[in-house]
Amino acid sequence: MSQPPTPELVLEAGRSSRHYWSDLWRYRELLGFLAWRDIKVRYKQAALGIAWAVIQPVVQTVLLTFVFGKLAKMPDGGLPYPLIVLAGLLPWQLFTSAFNGAGNSLVGNSHLISKVYFPRLVVPLSSLAVALIDFGIMLVLTLTVMAGFGIYPAWQLLLLPLFLLLGLLIALGAGLWIAALTVKFRDFRFITPFILQIGMFVTPVGFRTDHLPNWRDLLALNPLAGVVDGVRWSLLGGRTELYLPGLASSVVVAAILLVTGLWYFRKTERQFADII
Numbered sequence: 001m002s003q004p005p006t007p008e009l010v011l012e013a014g015r016s017s018r019h020y021w022s023d024l025w026r027y028r029e030l031l032g033f034l035a036w037r038d039i040k041v042r043y044k045q046a047a048l049g050i051a052w053a054v055i056q057p058v059v060q061t062v063l064l065t066f067v068f069g070k071l072a073k074m075p076d077g078g079l080p081y082p083l084i085v086l087a088g089l090l091p092w093q094l095f096t097s098a099f100n101g102a103g104n105s106l107v108g109n110s111h112l113i114s115k116v117y118f119p120r121l122v123v124p125l126s127s128l129a130v131a132l133i134d135f136g137i138m139l140v141l142t143l144t145v146m147a148g149f150g151i152y153p154a155w156q157l158l159l160l161p162l163f164l165l166l167g168l169l170i171a172l173g174a175g176l177w178i179a180a181l182t183v184k185f186r187d188f189r190f191i192t193p194f195i196l197q198i199g200m201f202v203t204p205v206g207f208r209t210d211h212l213p214n215w216r217d218l219l220a221l222n223p224l225a226g227v228v229d230g231v232r233w234s235l236l237g238g239r240t241e242l243y244l245p246g247l248a249s250s251v252v253v254a255a256i257l258l259v260t261g262l263w264y265f266r267k268t269e270r271q272f273a274d275i276i
Helices: 020-026 028-044 049-071 081-108 122-126 128-148 155-184 188-202 213-219 223-235 244-275
Strands: none
Touching: 020 028, 028 122, 028 128, 049 081, 049 128, 081 122, 081 128, 081 155, 081 188, 081 223, 122 128, 122 155, 128 155, 128 223, 155 188, 155 223, 155 244, 213 244, 223 244
16 A cells, blocks of 8 residues: 655745744634633633623722722712723723733743744734633623613724724734743743833823823823724713824834844744743
8 A cells, every 4th residue: 555645845044034914824723722712711710700791891990999099089970980991901901901911921831832833923912812702701791881881882882893903913913022032031921011001001091181181292192092092982871081192193003012022032032932
């Protein structure tokens, strides 16, 4: 019985670089496997399981409503303040989860990276799956609370995926920078939480920017401000104003972060297995 022909293996200098993006598609099953593994690890060993995706935003909503709504007496524009906070927390949680996951993904998968070849970009991309699952759970919670207050989304909800994509691109671009830098300098594992703590105060999570005209242009320098405004406008049926200059700023910064993040990641990628 004749044996099937053995596939010819060609070792060619520079081939992996020229075929990088097609290799990324070839390894899509690995991408799916890593994403599924991260989702299982995220909830499997937690006593409350997926409930943590609800408990955390509920506690944060109560605290931020008290701080900004009761103590600071920020204007609500006729909307229930918990809804303003919850609609702001939604994109913020998406960003922090995706940014943290991408930033720590290479060091967390060092055992895999040091043994076999595959496009390393698969690892930070797979980490976005957990952020999307958390976002989906929190979105259901937000829509339920909105229904409880008698507020329902309108046609603006159709544009929510665009703001979701914009938030993910910002998180991925920044996460690629942090992931590559963390391989060389582990200090970035400690710097990342510090950056997020500061980011929480300069992002309009707990207040509306359309009632702060004097600060709006300054807040727009933060690319997440446009995403938060967009998600809030989309979810609350246009009851808050969408600041287009701020949104344009977010798009530009997202493009810069993504292009430069990919460039630096690809530039340092070959060294990961040796350093890690």
